[in-house]
Amino acid sequence: TMSGRSKKVKVWVRTRPTQNFAHDMIDMQTDKKAVNIHCPRDMRRGVVNNQVLDWSFKLDGILHNSxxxxxxxxxxxxxxxxxxxxxxxxxxxxxxxxxxxxxxxxxxxxxxxxxxxxxxxxxxxxxxxxxxxxxxxxxxxxxxxxxxxxxxxxxxxxxxxxxxxxxxxxxxxxxxxxxxxxxxxxxxxxxxxxxxxxxxxxxxxxxxxxxxxxxxxxxxxxxxxxxxxxxxxxxxxxxxxxxxxxxxxxxxxxxxxxxxxxxxxxxxxxx
Structure with a gap:
């Protein structure tokens, strides 16, 4: 029988190679199997706002330049x-x-x-x-x-x-x-x-x-x-x-x- 680990749905992220990768906004932690996204604050919305700037996604693996x-x-x-x-x-x-x-x-x-x-x-x-x-x-x-x-x-x-x-x-x-x-x-x-x-x-x-x-x-x-x-x-x-x-x-x-x-x-x- 298959193990409990292999039964679950697995999610992988593959990045498309580019010369101008957005490293300032996308932090790929290959060892921790996570991707952190950071968006700069839109100052047109005012200094004080509820704009969400950061996200973190857990994955089964990252395929970067693979x-x-x-x-x-x-x-x-x-x-x-x-x-x-x-x-x-x-x-x-x-x-x-x-x-x-x-x-x-x-x-x-x-x-x-x-x-x-x-x-x-x-x-x-x-x-x-x-x-x-x-x-x-x-x-x-x-x-x-x-x-x-x-x-x-x-x-x-x-x-x-x-x-x-x-x-x-x-x-x-x-x-x-x-x-x-x-x-x-x-x-x-x-x-x-x-x-x-x-x-x-x-x-x-x-x-x-x-x-x-x-x-x-x-x-x-x-x-x-x-x-x-x-x-x-x-x-x-x-x-x-x-x-x-x-x-x-x-x-x-x-x-x-x-x-x-x-x-x-x-x-x-x-x-």
Whole structure:
């Protein structure tokens, strides 16, 4: 069983590298796992006011000027191990527009070292499969986008037999949240088998090309939606005739930026 320490929700802060880091306002105490924020007093509000100037946040860790590999090994690798053991797990990115959420999740393709958590996790999953021949493990993927309170299947452009579908378009299949004795799931969301790392990465790249992306003052390629990529893991022992199937899910949630979320809410209010 998992220890009480590992069961709790863990919170990590990753800072985006910059030449002009606000050290006068942000004090990162890496050893104490805390971030202290100090804001200068706004003298326009008068000498005597109730303006809050200081905040302190306790965390599980701080990733400052960290590489993609360090972020994966620190944050994702333990969660991935739990998922392969049968535990449902989730990794979620939240923050300001342009802070690097999508870079952390999916990364960049220019250099191999810039791969994000999702492609690294996919590679690690199939590596674990190759190293455990006594287990029969099946991997499936789904990719969901939520935009303006509407759900879109980012993999609906792929037909069940593989390849592109001429008729299916993202969002054409109506989807609803359904709850049964096994929990909540998205009815109508397609789930695709991936037999190796290459097939899984092709599904990821297909979904990325279908995402709702627009220009933003803080980010030229801003993701205006919430996206959830789910890795479904189904395993069964090859050596035990009475072994039952163990099923688990690993969710990667890339939330819309704070500024993007405000823009979506405003557009709905005026529509």
């Amino acid at each position: 590489s993609q590999e360090e972020v994966f090994s620190t944050v994702c690798a333990p969660v991935l191990t739990s998922s392969l053991q049968g535990y449902n797990s989730t990794i979620m990115c939240y923050g300001q527009t342009g802070a690097g959420k999508t870079f952390t999740m999916t990364g960049a393709t220019e250099h191999y070292k810039n791969r994000g958590l999702i492609p690294r996790a996919i590679a690690q999953v199939f590596k674990e499969i190759d190293e455990t021949p006594d287990q029969s493990i099946t991997i499936r993927l789904s990719y969901l986008e939520i935009y303006n309170e509407t759900m879109f299947d980012l993999l609906s452009t792929i037909n069940p037999n593989g390849g592109k579908s001429n008729s299916a378009l993202p969002g054409m299949t109506p989807m609803t949240v359904v709850e049964d004795e096994n929990g909540c799931y998205i009815k109508g969301l397609s789930c695709h088998l991936a037999q190796n790392e290459e097939e899984a990465l092709n599904l990821l790249f297909e979904g990325e090309t279908n995402r709702a992306i627009a220009s933003h003052t803080l980010n030229k390629m801003s993701s205006r939606s919430h996206c959830i990529l789910t890795v479904y893991i189904e395993s069964r022992s090859r050596v035990s005739s009475e072994a039952k199937y163990t099923m688990s899910k690993l969710n990667f949630v890339d939330l819309a930026g704070i500024n993007d979320l405000s823009a979506v809410l405003l557009s709905e209010a005026w529509s």
